[in-house]
Amino acid sequence: MNKVDSGLRIAVVGLAGIGQSHLWACRGENNTGATLAAICDVDETTLARAVESHGVPGFNDIEKLLSNASCDAVVIATPPAFHAPQVTAALEAGLHVYCEKPLSPTIGQCRRLATAAREARRVLAVGFQHRFQKSHQAAVHMVGEGTLGAPYRIVLTGTNWFRPTSYFTSSPWRARWAMAGGGVVMSQAIHQVDFLISLVGLPARVDARAYRALHPDVEVEDDVMALLEYENGARGTLVVSNVDPAGVDRLEVHGNLGSLIAEEFTLRQATLSVPISEAVSTDPNPFGIVQVAWSDVEVARHRMEHFNMYLDSLRDFAAAAITGTTPTNSASEASKAIELINAIYLSATAGRPVDLPLDGDEYEQIYADLCIGRRQIGS
Numbered sequence: 001m002n003k004v005d006s007g008l009r010i011a012v013v014g015l016a017g018i019g020q021s022h023l024w025a026c027r028g029e030n031n032t033g034a035t036l037a038a039i040c041d042v043d044e045t046t047l048a049r050a051v052e053s054h055g056v057p058g059f060n061d062i063e064k065l066l067s068n069a070s071c072d073a074v075v076i077a078t079p080p081a082f083h084a085p086q087v088t089a090a091l092e093a094g095l096h097v098y099c100e101k102p103l104s105p106t107i108g109q110c111r112r113l114a115t116a117a118r119e120a121r122r123v124l125a126v127g128f129q130h131r132f133q134k135s136h137q138a139a140v141h142m143v144g145e146g147t148l149g150a151p152y153r154i155v156l157t158g159t160n161w162f163r164p165t166s167y168f169t170s171s172p173w174r175a176r177w178a179m180a181g182g183g184v185v186m187s188q189a190i191h192q193v194d195f196l197i198s199l200v201g202l203p204a205r206v207d208a209r210a211y212r213a214l215h216p217d218v219e220v221e222d223d224v225m226a227l228l229e230y231e232n233g234a235r236g237t238l239v240v241s242n243v244d245p246a247g248v249d250r251l252e253v254h255g256n257l258g259s260l261i262a263e264e265f266t267l268r269q270a271t272l273s274v275p276i277s278e279a280v281s282t283d284p285n286p287f288g289i290v291q292v293a294w295s296d297v298e299v300a301r302h303r304m305e306h307f308n309m310y311l312d313s314l315r316d317f318a319a320a321a322i323t324g325t326t327p328t329n330s331a332s333e334a335s336k337a338i339e340l341i342n343a344i345y346l347s348a349t350a351g352r353p354v355d356l357p358l359d360g361d362e363y364e365q366i367y368a369d370l371c372i373g374r375r376q377i378g379s
């Protein structure tokens, strides 16, 4: 069997939570261009169950998989602390890699992995499947086309990540800096951070606070607020949380000509009767009002879009690996979210605003301290 017959032959490493979605995505009827060729998990029970279900060779160690399995690519779906060594080993074995988010907890390590993939001439993609969400793609297109004029304010509210304590006790790695790389902003809201960046790029300055509001026995933060300032004068806020049962998933972009509100899978647009810059400078009425026309943006959603995003993301990766092109979620593109999140942690830890581009070495030192408890974040 070769690549032409079977598409991209993929091994999945880490077979529990998100690994199950990848196993499902590789099924032939999903037509992603990828075929499941091997699997790996250190947990013997999880591995045995998956071997029985999927009928492909199983390995309890990635090194054994890399030496023995016949595959072209690997999906890494293990806890974040393992991503850098496993991605490196797979690239050295000549494989393309799809790594679950976060690629690595530090921007320095992400940059090194992106370089390693480039030098190995292998595709390295990251699990930001929301880049394939139809409403997100429509928003990126509209902002890019200038529909809103120049954005001047961005408001990200990602408080839809309520997690009880059992979330952390059921998979204890999620509570630890050294294993997870961070809390709510690194582990969950990273998808919204990536969306924000795909819309308006990285800010030039970040001033953040992070809290351990309701999970005192968890090392990582469960609540974050940040002010974002952009090179062109635009400004924004970011609020993300694990402690809001009534939380929302909403991103607002406000521009000189109108606004976009992305909420869950929907998109609404406001169009102004005159540009704000014109109304401010020419309206003779001291209490002048700009007319605002609201409309729903029609987005052709897939019937099962939540699942379909995984398929599109895998399809994009398989096509990039087979044709030698750059995937949508390339390592360098996906590293931008890590740079912003590291800046948030640096600012929250140091208690001061932080400028981007971020000094990767400085954050690596802070992160090492957080991992061994020499520094704390939040209360």
Ligand SMILES: NC(=O)c1ccc[n+]([C@@H]2O[C@H](COP(=O)([O-])OP(=O)(O)OC[C@H]3O[C@@H](n4cnc5c(N)ncnc54)[C@H](O)[C@@H]3O)[C@@H](O)[C@H]2O)c1
Pocket: 013, 014, 015, 016, 017, 018, 019, 040, 041, 042, 043, 046, 061, 062, 077, 078, 079, 080, 082, 100, 101, 102, 127, 128, 129, 171, 187
């Ligand atoms: N893209 C998404 O929406 C999304 C959603 C959930 C999780 N994730 C990411 O996927 C990764 C895994 O998260 P999860 O929730 O599936 O974790 P999990 O704890 O549910 O599963 C991890 C699996 O990896 C196995 N494992 C651990 N160390 C290993 C090693 N060294 N080699 C091989 N197998 C190993 C474990 O036995 C377990 O079966 C994390 O980086 C997480 O952030 C992404």
